[in-house]
Amino acid sequence: xxxxxxxxxxxxxxxxxxxxxxxxxxxxxxxxxxxxxxxxxxxxxxxxxxxxxxxxxxxxxxxxxxxxxxxxxxxxxxxxxxxxxxxxxxxxxxxxxxxxxxxxxxxxxxxxxxxxxxxxxxxxxxxxxxxxxxxxxxxxxxxxxxxxxxxxxxxxxxxxxxxxxxxxxxxxxxxxxxxxxxxxxxxxxxxxxxxxxxxxxxxxxxxxxxxxxxxxxxxxxxxxxxxxxxxxxxxxxxxxxxxxxxxxxxxxxx
Numbered sequence: 369x370x371x372x373x374x375x376x377x378x379x380x381x382x383x384x385x386x387x388x389x390x391x392x393x394x395x396x397x398x399x400x401x402x403x404x405x406x407x408x409x410x411x412x413x414x415x416x417x418x419x420x421x422x423x424x425x426x427x428x429x430x431x432x433x434x435x436x437x438x439x440x441x442x443x444x445x446x447x448x449x450x451x452x453x454x455x456x457x458x459x460x461x462x463x464x465x466x467x468x469x470x471x472x473x474x475x476x477x478x479x480x481x482x483x484x485x486x487x488x489x490x491x492x493x494x495x496x497x498x499x500x501x502x503x504x505x506x507x508x509x510x511x512x513x514x515x516x517x518x519x520x521x522x523x524x525x526x527x528x529x530x531x532x533x534x535x536x537x538x539x540x541x542x543x544x545x546x547x548x549x550x551x552x553x554x555x556x557x558x559x560x561x562x563x564x565x566x567x568x569x570x571x572x573x574x575x576x577x578x579x580x581x582x583x584x585x586x587x588x589x590x591x592x593x594x595x596x597x598x599x600x601x602x603x604x605x606x607x608x609x610x611x612x613x614x615x616x617x618x619x620x621x622x
Contacts (some may be wrong), residue, residue, distance in 0.1 A: 380515075380518065383515075383517040384518075386556050387515060388559040391560035394464075394513055394515065394600065396488060396492075402465035402467070402468060403468075405465070406444070406468045409471065414597065415445075415447070418445070418450070418475060419450050419595060420450075420596060421539060421587070421597050421604070422590050422598040423537070423588075432538070432583070433504055434503075435455060435456035435529075436458070436534075437502045437504070438452045438505070439498065439502045439506065439529060440459060440460070440461040440506045441510045442462070442513075443468070443472055444463060444465075445471040445475060446469075446471070446473075446483070446485075446510070448506055448508055449472065449485075450472075450475055450483070450485070452549070453479075453481040453482065457504065458566070459589070460485075460500075461483055462485070462487075462488065462490045462497055463486075463487065464500075465487075486498070490510075490525060491524070500530075500593075501534065502534055503533070504534060505529065506537045507538045507540075512566070514565075519575060523578075527594075532609055532610065533608070533611045534608070534609050535582070535606055535609070536579060538606075539604070539605075540565075540567050540572070540602065541565065541566045541603075542566065542602055543565050543602075544566070545600065545602075546566065547563065547564045547565050548561065548566060549566045567603060569603065580609075582607045584605040584606075585603070587599055588600070
């Protein structure tokens, strides 16, 4: 007889286990699946290209964000981390896939970029392993691969790691265009995420309601010859943590 639930983390791990092992895209064990995904670099995957998100370039161009410390969540082959470093940010980048991080490190060496890469689960990394608090947390495609209960982990990371006055920049599947539109409850009944979760603007505003919305729009459709990445099936959103949130306990803790 098991009676081993005594913390929120225990509950989150229990809920992780309700999903079929082959559905896992978010725990350390999922690194193997992502390794297989990234092994063939010639695959026609849009975000394999060494181009930054058009939204990131736009935020920088309009000075909605300015250089500081940045954390790239689910960095993949490092395209956005490289752009941030080229614009003067001190960058930490994390991904579950050692294969993706190896590719990103190769690109960083070729570009002469000084980026600290981490292999593993961003939610489990400590303040010692990361270099926050961060002025920017950048997420291009991580959030929509999380099951509903792991939004708690995500918001907890923001609370620990995002500096007062700092920004969260997010791209995720747009409802009606890409991703599953099942209810949160149905994902648990079906034991899978069906390729990722679709979000509406209203759901994003509610989930991140403790942050101030700066901009939320559909990502621009960038042609193949563009120097930027852009796919219209994604939302791109920029949120700010107001400076007075310092009282909320934003400093990173081990």
